[in-house]
Amino acid sequence: MPGAALPIDPSVPGAPVTAAILDNLRRIVGDKGLILEEHDKQPFVTEWRGTLVGKAAAIVRPANTAEVSAVVKLCYDNGIAIVPQGGNTGLMGGATPWPTHRGILLSLGRMNHVLNVDPVGYSMTVEAGCILETIQETAAHHDRFFPLSLGSQGSCMIGGNLSTNAGGxxxxxxxxxxxxxxxxxxVLPNGEVWDGLRALKKDNTGYDLKNLFMGAEGTLGIITKAVLKLWPAPKDVCTAWLAIRDPQAAIEILSEAYGASDDNVGSCELMSRAGIDMVLRHIPGTQDPLKAETPWYLLLEWSSSRPRLDGSAGMSEKMEQFLADQLEAGRVLDAVIAQTQAQSRNMWRIRESKAEANRAEGPSLSYDVSVAISRIPEFIDKGLKAVLDILPTIRPYPLGHIGDGNLHFSFMGPIGMDRATLAQYSAAITRAVNDLVASMGGSISAEHGIGIEKIDELSHYRSKTELDVMRTIKRALDPKNIMNPGKILRL
Structure with missing residues (x-):
């Protein structure tokens, strides 16, 4: 369920896809690159939670950049709108067509090759349809590490990750x-190909164009390939599950963890007891790492690329001493350190299965926001009060990447309340949450993007100057407004 009522379906520009256009598309991508049956289109035009369903005249699945370019050029010449799509795992509807969409959906799933791995230069070149988990595994095979890590990594594609500037x-x-x-x-909206596949860490030749397309959600062009940075593979990893006093203790623990770990903090995830219990209810095979009398927990992981040497203190020993100090300080109430990979995987599965459990639990409202790290406890306190004042029986399930100030401020509907009834409270709750975020100098979208669901919220909270600059860029690159129209901005 979106965090706000959907905006009014816009008049999406674009000419219809005629029989002649379909013939041309078939000549470009072949029969196996073209999906026309309504039943077969449904997985592509339906957002993965099932809350948004759009339309497309055809699903086009090119096999290489040349085919993408030819398809886009054909659409540009004929004014046909294009919705680019990767793994269709986004949460804001950015890869879902509007119901009024008359054009095509362009899926990059067939472009799934790792083209080059340079372990000496710490880089990898991939096509946009590569599954994120495949990239992680390929890097590990070369004793390297690609750090982007998401709950959907077994199905999301790197092109979509980059187009939404994914976090994790x-x-x-x-x-x-x-x-x-x-x-x-x-591939630009007119079909031209910009080749910026340079594996350079320093390149000061004018505007950094790559950053223009990352986070643009396919509204300025279609990412077809990428050169990714790699890091040394972790050799010494320690994962711990902490029962903590409160969110204030969480940010104090994180602050002190940097020095205690020799700056080796990899992840710090804040979870509520209610959220953990929800995952345990709905995700088979998950086990509670630690039952304690507290509503707040931390998943803390330290990692080093240096293998532990005999006689030296590794991550586990450093973590043990750190937790002992935090217990004494009263911030940590209890803790357990994973002793096996299976125990660590269980901890991470609980964290990464939150969205899946949320969907199984029922109708919900969710807000992907960020504030300064030091203000997270204040935001949680004020935000919970504001929402509960509007709907006292709503069930909060806050969750956060608190190390980067990102909080997934989520709520399940009251027990027995259906989706339509919950939606009646959505506008008031959204305004309360987002007004609080804005008052604290935060962002209404930390990592999930804007897509369809937050298009009106963006126009409400960003300045006229910012929005005008965005529209100027959009019009300059996509004058016909065929590239993912009706997403992020209203023109």
Whole structure:
């Protein structure tokens, strides 16, 4: 369920896809690259939670950049709108067509090859349809590490990750997707190909175009290839599950963890007891790592690329001493350190299965927001009060990548309340949450993007100057407004 009522379906521009256009598309991508049956289109035009369903005259699945270019050029010449799509795992409807969409949906799933791995230069060149987990595994095979890590990594595609500037659980150490990319190849709205596949860490030749397309959600062009940064593979990893006093204790623990770990904090995830119990109810095979009398928990992971040497203190020993100090300080109430990979995987599965459990639990409202790390406890206190004042029986399930200030401020509907009834409260709750975020100098979208669902919220909270600059860029690159129209901005 979206965090706000959907905006009014816009008049999406674009000419209809005629029989002649379909013949041309078939000549470009072949029969196996074209899906026309309504039943077969449904997985592509339906957002993965099932809350948004759009339309497309055809699903086009090109096999290489040349085919993408030819398809886009055909659409540009004929004024046909295009919705680019990767793994269709987004949460804001950015890859879902509007119901009024008359054009095509362009899926990059067939472009799924790892083209080159340079372990000496710490880079990898991939096509946009590569599954994120495949990239992680390929890097590990070469004793390297690609740090982008998401709950959907078994199905999301790198092109979509980059187009939404994905975040995930490693942001506090490695940064968002923009920080993980050296170069891009992009098909522009007129079909031209920009070849920016340069594996350079320093390139000061004018505007950095790659950053323009990352986070643009396919509204400025289609990412077809990327040169990704790699890091040394972790050799010494320690994962711990902490029962903590409160969110204030969480940010104090994180602050002290940097020094105690020799700056090796990889992840720091805040979870509520209610959220943990929800995952345990709905996700088979998950086990509670630690039952304690507290509503707040932390998943804390430290990692080093240096293997532990005999006689030296590794991550586990450092973590043990750190937790003992935090117990004495009263911030940690109880803790357990994973002793096996299976125990660590169980901890991470609980964290990463939150969205799946949320969908199974029932109708919900969710807000992907960020504030300064030091203000997270204040935001949680004020935000919970504001929402509960509107709907006292709503069930809060806050969750956060607190190391980067990102909080998934989620709520399940009251027990027995259906989706339509909950939606009646959505506008008031959305305004209360987002007004609080704005008053604290935060962002109404930390990592999930804007897509369809937050298009009106963006126009409400961003300045006229910012919106005008965005529209100027959009019109300059996509004068016919065929590239993912009706997403992010209203023109």
């Amino acid at each position: 659980v490693q942001v506090l150490r490695y940064g968002n997707a923009r920080n993980l990319v050296l170069g891009l190849e992009v």
